Amino acid sequence: MGRINIRSIRRQQIVHAAEELAAQRGWAETTIADICKKADISVGGLTHHFKDKDDIMFAVLEDVIHRLHDRLVASVSKEEAQQNPGAFLHAFCQSIESDxxxxxxxxxxxxxxxxxxxxxxxxxxxxxxxxxxxxxxCQEQEKRKDKPYIRSQAMADLLQCVGLGLILGYAFLDLQTPAEQMEVEAAKLLLPYIQYQSASSPQS
Amino acid sequence: MGRINIRSIRRQQIVHAAEELAAQRGWAETTIADICKKADISVGGLTHHFKDKDDIMFAVLEDVIHRLHDRLVASVSKEEAQQNPGAFLHAFCQSIESDxxxxxxxxxxxxxxxxxxxxxxxxxxxxxxxxxxxxxxCQEQEKRKDKPYIRSQAMADLLQCVGLGLILGYAFLDLQTPAEQMEVEAAKLLLPYIQYQSASSPQS
Amino acid sequence: MGRINIRSIRRQQIVHAAEELAAQRGWAETTIADICKKADISVGGLTHHFKDKDDIMFAVLEDVIHRLHDRLVASVSKEEAQQNPGAFLHAFCQSIESDxxxxxxxxxxxxxxxxxxxxxxxxxxxxxxxxxxxxxxCQEQEKRKDKPYIRSQAMADLLQCVGLGLILGYAFLDLQTPAEQMEVEAAKLLLPYIQYQSASSPQS
Amino acid sequence: MGRINIRSIRRQQIVHAAEELAAQRGWAETTIADICKKADISVGGLTHHFKDKDDIMFAVLEDVIHRLHDRLVASVSKEEAQQNPGAFLHAFCQSIESDxxxxxxxxxxxxxxxxxxxxxxxxxxxxxxxxxxxxxxCQEQEKRKDKPYIRSQAMADLLQCVGLGLILGYAFLDLQTPAEQMEVEAAKLLLPYIQYQSASSPQS
DNA sequence: AATGAATGAGACTTCATTCAT
DNA sequence: CATGAATGAAGTCTCATTCAT
Incomplete structure (x- = not known):
C-alpha cells in the first residue's frame, strides 16, 4: 500500500504540474521537460508513471472532470437540489469565479x-x-408536485449551451461581473424559462 | 492592378486552405507544408505572401471575424433590427448550422x-x-418608444455568454437540435428576459 | 556608350550598396534582397548585372582593392616616395582613419x-x-645613393605584417589613438629598423 | 562526478569538432550536422549540451582564448618575463607556427x-x-632598475597592432618565413623601439 | 532591361521517446 | 524506481536562384 501511495502521489504531482502549465500556456506549448521541472521529477521518472504525453493528458482530463463533478454535483446535496432549483446554478456560479x-x-x-x-x-x-x-x-421533483415533467431536447440543449457559455465567457472573455451578480442575473433569465416550460409544455 | 489581384488571390488561396485544415485538425496540427499542398503553392511562395506561420494565422483570424461580421451584422439591416428584436437571433441561429x-x-x-x-x-x-x-x-429602439433604456453590465455579459454558449454547443457538442427549433427555443428564453429587463429596471 | 554607362552606373549602385551592407553586417548576413532594397533595384534587375551572389562579392573585392590602391599607391607620387620614405606610411595612416x-x-x-x-x-x-x-x-632609391639594396624576405614579411596589424587594429579593436600620433609612433618604430637593415646587411 | 565528466568530455568533443571545421571552412559554412558527424553525436545529443549554434560558437571562442592565454601567458613564467623582454615574443612566435x-x-x-x-x-x-x-x-621591471616606466597609449596600441599583424600575416598570408627567423627579425624591430622609448621618454 | 512571384534545397531548432546506468 | 544523455523525426524559416510577364 505504501507503494501504491507513492505511485499515486507522484502521479498527482505530475498531473498538477501539467494542469498548471497547460492552463497557462496551453497543452501544445507545454513540453514534457517543463512538466518534469515543475513536478520536480526526471524525464525517466515520469515515464514510469505515464506511458505517453497523451497518457498525461488523459490523466489531466480525468482530473478536470473529477474537479468539475465535485463542484457541480457533489457539492449540491440531493435534498438541496430538490428544494431549490437554483442550487445548481449557485454552485456553478460560485465555482466559475474561484477556479x-x-x-x-x-x-x-x-x-x-x-x-x-x-x-x-x-x-x-x-x-x-x-x-x-x-x-x-427534475423528474423526481415534478413527480412530488404531481405535475407532468416535460423537457424537450431543444430545451436541454439550450440550457447546456448557456452553461457552456458562462464557462467560455469567464475563461475567455475575462468577464468582470462578480459571480454573485451573475448568479442573480442568470436566475432572472433561467428560472422563468424553466417554470414556463414545465407549465406550458404538456406535449412537446 | 493585375499584380495586386494576383497577390490577393494567392493570399486568399492560402488563407482558405489554412482555414479548412485548421478547422479539421487544429492549428498546431496543421503544418506549413500541409497548407502549401492544399493551396497548391511552394513553401517559398507562401513566404512571399506571409512572413510567418503566425502571419497566416492572423490572416485567418481576420477572415473569420470578417465572415462572422457578415453573418451577424451585415445580413441584418438596420430597419429589420429595429423592428424585430429577434432578427439578430435569427441570423445567428441560421449561421450556426450552415457554417x-x-x-x-x-x-x-x-x-x-x-x-x-x-x-x-x-x-x-x-x-x-x-x-x-x-x-x-437598443437605445434607438427604446427612444422611439419613449421608454428609458437600461441594460446593466451583468445583463450584457450574460447575453454575450449565451451567444458564445450556442457557438460552443454547436462547435463542440455537435448538438442535433435543428437551428430553427433552437431559434424558437432561444427566443422563448431571451425575449421575456430582455423585455422584463427594460420594463422593470428604471434604475440599475 | 549610353548603354555602357547605364550598365556601369547600375553596377556601381549595386556594388556600393553591397559594400555598405557587408561592412555593417558581414557578407554572409547580407541577403540579395537587402542589396536590392538599398540599391533600389529589383531582384531580377540585379540578375542582369551579376550572375551570382559571388559575382557581386568579387565586384566588391575589386572595388575594395581599387580603393586601397588609390589610397596607398596612387596618392603617393613616385618622386615623393623616393625622397621621403615615410610618405607611404603617411598615406597609410591617413587612410586608416578616414575610411x-x-x-x-x-x-x-x-x-x-x-x-x-x-x-x-x-x-x-x-x-x-x-x-x-x-x-x-627601394632599389631605385638605393641605387641613386650607391648603397647596395638588401631586404630579406623576413624583413619584407614583417613589414607587411605591421601594415596588416594596423589595419586589423583599427578595423577590429577600434583604437582611439589618432592617426597622426600613430604615424609618428610608427615612424619611430619602423624608420630605424629599415635604415639599420639597409646599412647593416651587406649580405643576407 | 562521472556524470560531470561525461558532460565535459562530450562538450569538449563537440567544441573540438566545431573548431576544426570552423578553422577549415569558416563558421557560417559549418553546419550543425557537420559538427555532429565529426563529433560522432546526434543532433539532439548536441542540443543537450549546447542550446544553440551560437552557444557552441561562444564555447569555441572561450576555448580559443584559453588556448591563446596558455601559449602567451601561462607558458612564460614571471621570472623569465622579467629577465628577458624577448620571452613573450619568443612564445608568441613559437605558437604562431605550431598552431x-x-x-x-x-x-x-x-x-x-x-x-x-x-x-x-x-x-x-x-x-x-x-x-x-x-x-x-614592465612597471615591475623598470622599478627594479630604478628607471621611470613610461609607455604611451600610442606605443601600447602600436605594439598590439604588431602582434595582431603577425597573427593576421600567418593566418591569412601563409607567410613562409620560419618562426625562428621571424622572431629574430621582430626582435630587431621591437627591442630598440621599446628600449628607446623607455630611455628617451622621461615625460610623454 | 526590368519586375517580383515562385521555387525548393537546406539550415536550425524543438521535443517526444528510448535506454544504458 | 530513478536518472538524464542520446536519438532522430519533423517542423519552421531563410534565401539564392529561376522564369514568365
Missing amino acids: RSLYRLILHFASSSIHRPDIKQRLKAFFASLHQRDEAQ | RSLYRLILHFASSSIHRPDIKQRLKAFFASLHQRDEAQ | RSLYRLILHFASSSIHRPDIKQRLKAFFASLHQRDEAQ | RSLYRLILHFASSSIHRPDIKQRLKAFFASLHQRDEAQ
Whole structure:
C-alpha cells in the first residue's frame, strides 16, 4: 500500500504540474521537460508513471472532470437540489469565479475535441451524465408536485449551451461581473424559462 | 492592378486552405507544408505572401471575424433590427448550422486566447464592437418608444455568454437540435428576459 | 556608350550598396534582397548585372582593392616616395582613419580567404604587387645613393605584417589613438629598423 | 562526478569538432550536422549540451582564448618575463607556427566582431587583459632598475597592432618565413623601439 | 532591361521517446 | 524506481536562384 501511495502521489504531482502549465500556456506549448521541472521529477521518472504525453493528458482530463463533478454535483446535496432549483446554478456560479484555471482547461479540451475524437467522447459523456442527473432530479421533483415533467431536447440543449457559455465567457472573455451578480442575473433569465416550460409544455 | 489581384488571390488561396485544415485538425496540427499542398503553392511562395506561420494565422483570424461580421451584422439591416428584436437571433441561429467550420475556428481562437494575448485582444475587440452595436440599436429602439433604456453590465455579459454558449454547443457538442427549433427555443428564453429587463429596471 | 554607362552606373549602385551592407553586417548576413532594397533595384534587375551572389562579392573585392590602391599607391607620387620614405606610411595612416569601412571589408575578405582560395589569391596578388612596388622603389632609391639594396624576405614579411596589424587594429579593436600620433609612433618604430637593415646587411 | 565528466568530455568533443571545421571552412559554412558527424553525436545529443549554434560558437571562442592565454601567458613564467623582454615574443612566435588553426579562428572571430558586439567585447576584454599584464610586468621591471616606466597609449596600441599583424600575416598570408627567423627579425624591430622609448621618454 | 512571384534545397531548432546506468 | 544523455523525426524559416510577364 505504501507503494501504491507513492505511485499515486507522484502521479498527482505530475498531473498538477501539467494542469498548471497547460492552463497557462496551453497543452501544445507545454513540453514534457517543463512538466518534469515543475513536478520536480526526471524525464525517466515520469515515464514510469505515464506511458505517453497523451497518457498525461488523459490523466489531466480525468482530473478536470473529477474537479468539475465535485463542484457541480457533489457539492449540491440531493435534498438541496430538490428544494431549490437554483442550487445548481449557485454552485456553478460560485465555482466559475474561484477556479478559472479549471475552466481554461475545459475550454482547452473542448477546443481539442474538434480534432481528437477520444477527448470529445470523454467530455461529451461527462456532460451527458450531468444532463441525466439534472433530468432525474427534475423528474423526481415534478413527480412530488404531481405535475407532468416535460423537457424537450431543444430545451436541454439550450440550457447546456448557456452553461457552456458562462464557462467560455469567464475563461475567455475575462468577464468582470462578480459571480454573485451573475448568479442573480442568470436566475432572472433561467428560472422563468424553466417554470414556463414545465407549465406550458404538456406535449412537446 | 493585375499584380495586386494576383497577390490577393494567392493570399486568399492560402488563407482558405489554412482555414479548412485548421478547422479539421487544429492549428498546431496543421503544418506549413500541409497548407502549401492544399493551396497548391511552394513553401517559398507562401513566404512571399506571409512572413510567418503566425502571419497566416492572423490572416485567418481576420477572415473569420470578417465572415462572422457578415453573418451577424451585415445580413441584418438596420430597419429589420429595429423592428424585430429577434432578427439578430435569427441570423445567428441560421449561421450556426450552415457554417460549423466557422464556429470551430472561433472555438479554436477562443482557446488560443488563453495563452496568446494578441489573439485575445483582437477577438475581444470584435465582440465588444458587436456589443456596442447591439446597445446602440437598443437605445434607438427604446427612444422611439419613449421608454428609458437600461441594460446593466451583468445583463450584457450574460447575453454575450449565451451567444458564445450556442457557438460552443454547436462547435463542440455537435448538438442535433435543428437551428430553427433552437431559434424558437432561444427566443422563448431571451425575449421575456430582455423585455422584463427594460420594463422593470428604471434604475440599475 | 549610353548603354555602357547605364550598365556601369547600375553596377556601381549595386556594388556600393553591397559594400555598405557587408561592412555593417558581414557578407554572409547580407541577403540579395537587402542589396536590392538599398540599391533600389529589383531582384531580377540585379540578375542582369551579376550572375551570382559571388559575382557581386568579387565586384566588391575589386572595388575594395581599387580603393586601397588609390589610397596607398596612387596618392603617393613616385618622386615623393623616393625622397621621403615615410610618405607611404603617411598615406597609410591617413587612410586608416578616414575610411574604416574599407578596412572592415579587408578584414572580412582576409577572414574569408581562409576557406576561399579564389579570394585569397586575389588579395595576395594585390599585396604582392604593393610589395613589389615598394621593393622597386627601394632599389631605385638605393641605387641613386650607391648603397647596395638588401631586404630579406623576413624583413619584407614583417613589414607587411605591421601594415596588416594596423589595419586589423583599427578595423577590429577600434583604437582611439589618432592617426597622426600613430604615424609618428610608427615612424619611430619602423624608420630605424629599415635604415639599420639597409646599412647593416651587406649580405643576407 | 562521472556524470560531470561525461558532460565535459562530450562538450569538449563537440567544441573540438566545431573548431576544426570552423578553422577549415569558416563558421557560417559549418553546419550543425557537420559538427555532429565529426563529433560522432546526434543532433539532439548536441542540443543537450549546447542550446544553440551560437552557444557552441561562444564555447569555441572561450576555448580559443584559453588556448591563446596558455601559449602567451601561462607558458612564460614571471621570472623569465622579467629577465628577458624577448620571452613573450619568443612564445608568441613559437605558437604562431605550431598552431595556425588557432590563429585562423582568431582571425575569424576578429572579423565577426564587426557585426557581433558580444564577440567583440569578449575578444577586446582578453586583449586588454594581455595588455594589462604586459604593462604590469614592465612597471615591475623598470622599478627594479630604478628607471621611470613610461609607455604611451600610442606605443601600447602600436605594439598590439604588431602582434595582431603577425597573427593576421600567418593566418591569412601563409607567410613562409620560419618562426625562428621571424622572431629574430621582430626582435630587431621591437627591442630598440621599446628600449628607446623607455630611455628617451622621461615625460610623454 | 526590368519586375517580383515562385521555387525548393537546406539550415536550425524543438521535443517526444528510448535506454544504458 | 530513478536518472538524464542520446536519438532522430519533423517542423519552421531563410534565401539564392529561376522564369514568365
